[in-house]
Amino acid sequence: MWSLQHILVYLAVAAAVAYLVKKYFLKPKSKKERTCGMDDCGCH
Amino acid sequence: MIDLTISTIQETINSLRPGEKGIIGNFAVEKIPLKLQEMGCLPGNEVQLIQLAPFRDPLFLNINGNNLAIRRETADLIEITKVL
Amino acid sequence: MGKQLKVSLIGNPNTGKTSLFNLLTGLNQQVGNYPGITVEKKEGTCRLPGGGKAHILDLPGTYSLNASSADEQLVVESLLRKEQPDFPDLAVVVADVENLKRNLILFTQIKDLKIPAILVINMADQMERRGISLDVELLEKKLNTRVVLMSARKKTGIDELKKQIEDYQQLPVSPCLSVSELDATYFERLQKAFPEEDLYRLWLCVSQDVALKKIDESLLKANEYSERNTPEIKRLQQKETIARYLYINRFLNNAYQVDRTKATDWRSVLDRILTHRIGGYAIFFLIMLLMFQAIYNWSSIPMDFIDQSFAHLSEWTNNHLPEGPFTSLLAEGILPGIGGVVIFVPQIAFLFLFISLLEESGYMSRIVFLMDRLMRRFGLSGKSVVPLISGTACAIPAVMATRNIENWKERMITILVTPFITCSARLPVYLIIIALVIPDQTFVGFNLQGLTLMGLYVLGFGMAVLSAFVLDKIIKNKAHTTFVVEMPAYKVPMAKNVLYTVLEKTKSFVLVAGKIILAISIVLWFLASNGYSDDFYQAEEIVRAQPENTMLSEQEMQTAVASYQLQHSYIGIIGHAIEPVIRPLGYDWKIGIALVTSFAAREVFVGTLATIYSVGSEEEETIKERMSSDVNIRTGKKLFDFPTGISLLLFYAFALQCMSTLAIVKKETNSWKWPFIQLVLMSGFAYLVALGAYQVLT
Structure with a gap:
């Protein structure tokens, strides 16, 4: 039952979750003395 | 060409009418932002009132060739002698 | 070649510094990812005639090295920090030929820091028209530097500048003035x-x-x-x-002459009209009206096209790829998700087009002048208008644009009320709901939908002003500072600058917002196509077994099964859990899910609904059509009817649903107190207003 399509779906979902977690929960750690403009300042 | 007849009451930028010019006199240095001075608002320079917003505030001026706007409260602090 | 030559562009605001930067770097530039106006660090590389490369940094505009705002402080700091990586090898000071005297103040300060500096005199093409004559040689001798006459508009002098940049080591570094x-x-x-x-x-x-x-x-x-x-x-x-002016006057009186009789001054005539105490406001209002009508009307054609294309694409994917969960993910999750972003590109591009035209032409300063007195009644400053107008793009650059407001209290109030302004992220939500609930008719010559949109912008602005008025009574002032605004000469906006702004901002909207929306739509699709209960897995049997469904056609049966399955998926379960809270506002569980995901970014609302409405459906139908035919199970009426639509519009107008805004407010105010107050008050107020509106309208 573990077809290629299933594997792709789980990969996509895992990547999406990882991205969102990184974006919204791990952000404060990396934000130190950085000037805004070098990164996206968390816009969006 | 400096008008001495009305110099009994000290005039400020605020007493200018649109189109009128004056020569900047004294002002309290610590009350006038440095930026304004850097734009040419210094004793001896010429100031012209270009346009007034409603309630005479802010004032659109030409000082020493620069176009800028300041508020009435600031304009009141800068003494001038009108040029006719 | 070793390390790159580091060049900083420094200059007064409105001297065409950004045009020069664009000319030097072309598209080899990076700007911070936020949409909005030049506030922060812009960098790029420039190829020099000798084959080398220079790294160009565009510093914010400043009148001098005496900082009175956070922006100017950045410039001063960057020049007092030899240890840091962007300390310049060479400063290119950009001056405007018409205000040369004032511009030279900054130049002498840079020279006094003993940083090699080139003086670029921009807008040299205007000299003849303005009756200006300039003795470049004398200027070079007296200032002990190289002077480059150029016109960023006419693209003259740029090669000369590049050559001078290359030869920077021959520049003398002697100071102009000795402060002692x-x-x-x-x-x-x-x-x-x-x-x-x-x-x-x-x-x-x-x-x-x-x-x-x-x-x-x-x-x-x-x-x-x-x-x-x-x-x-x-x-x-x-x-x-004074000493600097004396120093400059000593040679400038000889080197720089203006024959005023030659100057044809259409600009002062323009100012008499545009800043008129009555006419000026009328024109301002008209320009705003035009802007929003245009955003709405001009973009409807490309938007419809994009909507159709994505619907076709989804259908094609479903029909031509092998059947399986990944194909469904593509057709029902990813494609509608991306489509939900791309569809707003036309509007966002138009919005940034107008904002950058206002900035470039010099009209923005006139707005500051016209609005100052009015804004001050509400504890704001005329300068708050710029953040408030940029807030129509995105609250983040708008909050950052408050940095040039010198007064602490005015700045704080501006930051706090800016999120009420309708930002481009709200636009997608407004547009889809307006299209669903407001009839497409004209009313005294104006499109009713366009008027509604304009009304929402006015509402956001009104709310911002009103809350500023309240805050003005609460917040205590810290220090007294004064207001000085330059009124730059009117200019015809340069196509290249406008184009770059529009491209850059639109690109960053698509890329940054797009990634999040894509990720959320994948997760949503997964949650919507999976469940744990028997209700989910045996949906087909259960629905077929229900006696009231026996009369349904095969097609209707499919739809009934899909909707039953969706209701019992993970997302359905979460949505139903939220439903009691939002039911009084006229929303169902689907809208509830969209509201929750909106906190990542508002525009996700549309993507979320697009995904939810796509799961399980294979026919080619645009999302709008699906949404409009959806029926609220409880009331039996259309889900997106007039009261629900208005209630949603109001909720989105007032609620603070943007984590990024909270983050930037925290950063700019340096405390969690303000963003927290903002979140609770704005969202609470939004709930109450939406509740009131729905209850009154039904």
Whole structure:
């Protein structure tokens, strides 16, 4: 039952979750003395 | 060409009418932002009132060739002698 | 080749610094990812005639090295920090030929820092029209530098500048002015306290209104040398300014002449009209009206096209790829998700087009002038208008644009109320709901949908002003500062600058917002196509077994099964859990899910609904059509009817649903207190208003 399509779906979902977690929960750690403009300042 | 007849009451930028010019006199240095001075608002320079917003505030001026706007409260602090 | 030559572009605002930057770097530039106006760091590379490359940094515009705002402070700090990576090898000071005298103040300050500097005199093409004659050789001799006459508009002088940049090592670094002459005893004392340091660098640290932070460590202690803002320092600063003007006048009277009779002044005529006490406001209002009508009307054609194309694409994917969960993910999750972003590109591009036209033409300063008195009644400043207008793009750059408001209280209030302004992220939500509930008819010549949109913008602005009025009564002022705004000469906006702004901002919207929306739509699709209960897995049997469904056609049966399955998926379960809270506002569980995901970014609302409405359906139908035919199970009426639509519009108008805004407000106000208050008050208010509206309308 573990077809290629299933594997792709789980990969996509895992990547999406990882991205969102990184974006919204791990952000404060990396934000130190950085000037805004070098990164996206968390816009969006 | 400096008008001495009305110099009994000290005039400020605020007493200018649109189109009128004056020569900047004294002002309290610590009350006038440095930026304004850097734009040419210094004793001896010429100031012209270009346009007034409603309630005479802010004032659109030409000082020493620069176009800028300041508020009435600031304009009141800068003494001038009108040029006719 | 070794390391790249580092060049900083420095200059007064409105001297065409950004045009020069665009000309030097072309598309080899990176700007911070936020949409909005030049606030922060812009970098790029420029190829030099000799084959080398220069790294160009575009610093924010400043009138002098005496910072009165956070933006200007950044410039001063970058020049007092030899240890940092972007300390320039060479400063290119951009001046405007019409205001040369004032521009030279900044130039002499840079020279006094002993940084090699080239003077670029921009807008040289205007010289003849304005009756200006200039003796470049004399200027070069007196200022002890190289002068490049150029026109960023006509693209002249750029090769000459590149050549000069290449030869920067031949530039003399002698200072123009010696500050110790201003007051021998004061500066002797200062030098004695820090014998190692350069006197002018010391004086810059001591005389700033604020303590500098990101500067060389050896200078940091000079920060505490004396109290700030003392009358003594103010007097010395005035003396310095006068001395600089005297220095400049000594040669400029010979080198620079203006024949006023030659100057044809259509610009002062324009100002008499555009800043008129009655006419000026009428024109301003008209321009705004036009802008929003245009955003709405002009973009409807490309938007419909994009909507259709994505519907076709989804259908094609479903029909031509092998059947399986990944194909469904593509057709029902990813494609509608991306489509939900791409569809707003036309509008966002138009919005940034107008904002950048207002900025470039010089009209924005006139708006500041016209609105100052009015805004002050509400505790704001005329300068708050710029953040409030940029807020129509995105609250983040808008909050950052408040940095040039000198008054702390006015700045704080502006930051707090800016999120009420309708940002481009709200636009997608408004557009889809307006399209669903407001009839497409004209009313006294104006499109009703366009008017509704305009009304929402006015509502956001009104709310911002109203809350500013309340805040004005609550917040106490810290320091007294004054208001000075330059009224730059009107210019025909340069196509290249406008184009770059529009491209850059649109690209960053698509990329940054797009990634999040894509990720969320994948997760949503997964949650919507999976469940744990028997209700989910045996949906087909259960629905077929229900007696009331026996009469359904095969097609209707499919739809019934899909909707039953969706209701019992993970997302359905979460949605139903939220439903009691939002039911009084006229929303069902689907809208509830969209509301929750909106907190990542508002525009996700549309993507979320697009995904939810796509799961399980294979027919080619646009999302709008699906949404409009959806029926609220409880009331039996259309889900997106007039009361629900209005309630949703109001909720989105007032609620603070943007984590990024909260983050930037925290950063700019330096406390969690303000963003927290903002979140609770705005969202609470939004709930109550939406509740009130729905209950009254039904």
